[in-house]
Amino acid sequence: MLPFLAAVAQRQAARPARAAEVDPRILAVMREVSPARIRTTIEKLAGFRTRHTLSAADPASIRAGRGIGAAREWIRSEFERYSQACRGCLEVEMQSFVAEPAERIPKPAEIVNVVATLRGTDPANAGRIYVVTGHYDSRASDPMDATSPAPGANDDASGTAVSLECARVLSQYKFPATIVFLAVAGEEQGLYGSRYFAKTAKSKGWNVEGVLNNDIVGGDKNRLQESAWVRVFSEGVPIAAGEAELRAIRAAGGENDSPSRQLARYVRDVAKRYFPQLAAQAAGGRSAQPFQAKLLLRRDRYLRGGDHTPFNEQGYAAVRFTEYREDYGHQHQNPRTEGGIEYGDMLKFVDFEYVANVARLNASVLALLASAPAPPANVRLDVRRLENDSTIRWDPSPGGLAVRYEVLWRPTTAAEWENVEAVGNATQATIRRSKDNVVFAVRAVEKRGRRSLPVVPVPER
Numbered sequence: 001m002l003p004f005l006a007a008v009a010q011r012q013a014a015r016p017a018r019a020a021e022v023d024p025r026i027l028a029v030m031r032e033v034s035p036a037r038i039r040t041t042i043e044k045l046a047g048f049r050t051r052h053t054l055s056a057a058d059p060a061s062i063r064a065g066r067g068i069g070a071a072r073e074w075i076r077s078e079f080e081r082y083s084q085a086c087r088g089c090l091e092v093e094m095q096s097f098v099a100e101p102a103e104r105i106p107k108p109a110e111i112v113n114v115v116a117t118l119r120g121t122d123p124a125n126a127g128r129i130y131v132v133t134g135h136y137d138s139r140a141s142d143p144m145d146a147t148s149p150a151p152g153a154n155d156d157a158s159g160t161a162v163s164l165e166c167a168r169v170l171s172q173y174k175f176p177a178t179i180v181f182l183a184v185a186g187e188e189q190g191l192y193g194s195r196y197f198a199k200t201a202k203s204k205g206w207n208v209e210g211v212l213n214n215d216i217v218g219g220d221k222n223r224l225q226e227s228a229w230v231r232v233f234s235e236g237v238p239i240a241a242g243e244a245e246l247r248a249i250r251a252a253g254g255e256n257d258s259p260s261r262q263l264a265r266y267v268r269d270v271a272k273r274y275f276p277q278l279a280a281q282a283a284g285g286r287s288a289q290p291f292q293a294k295l296l297l298r299r300d301r302y303l304r305g306g307d308h309t310p311f312n313e314q315g316y317a318a319v320r321f322t323e324y325r326e327d328y329g330h331q332h333q334n335p336r337t338e339g340g341i342e343y344g345d346m347l348k349f350v351d352f353e354y355v356a357n358v359a360r361l362n363a364s365v366l367a368l369l370a371s372a373p374a375p376p377a378n379v380r381l382d383v384r385r386l387e388n389d390s391t392i393r394w395d396p397s398p399g400g401l402a403v404r405y406e407v408l409w410r411p412t413t414a415a416e417w418e419n420v421e422a423v424g425n426a427t428q429a430t431i432r433r434s435k436d437n438v439v440f441a442v443r444a445v446e447k448r449g450r451r452s453l454p455v456v457p458v459p460e461r
Contacts, residue, residue: 023368023448026274026368027281030274035356042153050148053068053189054105055068057072068136068185072185079092092116094114098111103190104189104190112185113196115180124399125374126176128399129177129206130177131210133211134156134214135159135186137186138150141332143332148334153349154330155345163182164183166181170366177369178370179366195310201316209453210316211318212321213308214321217230218355219351220325220349226325230291230321230361231324232295233301234295236255238315240312248459260317262441264295266369274364275360293361295416301322323354330344330346373445374397375444376394389431394455396427402452403447406423407429407431408443409441417441441456
């Protein structure tokens, strides 16, 4: 491919951006996710009595199956079991560090992340990393109470179960890029495990292209729950942006187009393409309501936080999955009954089919992204002249998987990409649409039709 080969779009008809092909292998991945296995995982995690970050981790407690030490050893054993099934394809490790005293850490405390890495098989793409994570620690009503029962079935055994189930299913496949399956501790004490992992990744120069954080994805069985929806939160203006980048974002109206928001849109697009097919197959061709992702265009819920934020702080694209309607009586509560109301984060309130759907969505997104080309690099929008056509240039997708490119566009008022124009194996395209009226992005496509994350161009003067 010649550099900067022009591909002029001559008023070709745009088609819906989500009209990409459905990959049979992705449907196979989704079908392999097991609600029964997810139930077993959550039941096991909830059975450690408490997984508070400061709870027991001594050998006797681990042998007795009580406390966070026993929980992390069991998680490691599960990752190792999956690795044995795929002949050692997972690199399993315990990432340990000491957190110094702070508001919710009264004395130096060891915090341990459990990490399983499925290394990419393509040397040119194995350095590209996608992460799925959930936190395995839990808490009672008092965030400093390390001894009272804190089953944490939904918050966040459910998210940990998603990470484990993705590892079990995806370890049976090979991907060009690398996938990391992560279970972190210290979330309830202040996002300690994820912050350490994200800072380590940044200091080592890891190319983390996307992070999927699953926290409270149990589909709590309350009467107002929407069991066909999962919320996907994403930051708009990047928290890691410097002043120059902020000025550029304000000048171009790019407040809604951070890398994290492109990842969220990708998640929603995958859900729209694959779950209707999966639902139709499960219903024998009859009409069935498919599971879907709802875009929440803010970093997180009010007064709350999660393990995607430390990745955002390091400049990585990261999103949060959370059930549609939370029951706060079933979170951060000692199990009890008061005034006829049952409190506590217990197994009985978890919808395992819901968690399975969240795992299916995570697994399909990971499989597609790890199979897709790297996003195109150095994407620029020519703004040197006053004209109604729009010229976009980019450097080829690194790694050699891309065989063609597509330009996406949407009105400035739209939340999702609405149109796509194929521009071939090129590094430049002129689109007969005014840059003042729409938002553009470019994505790379490999030979089987798997697409990269979109990249919004920066103005080139």
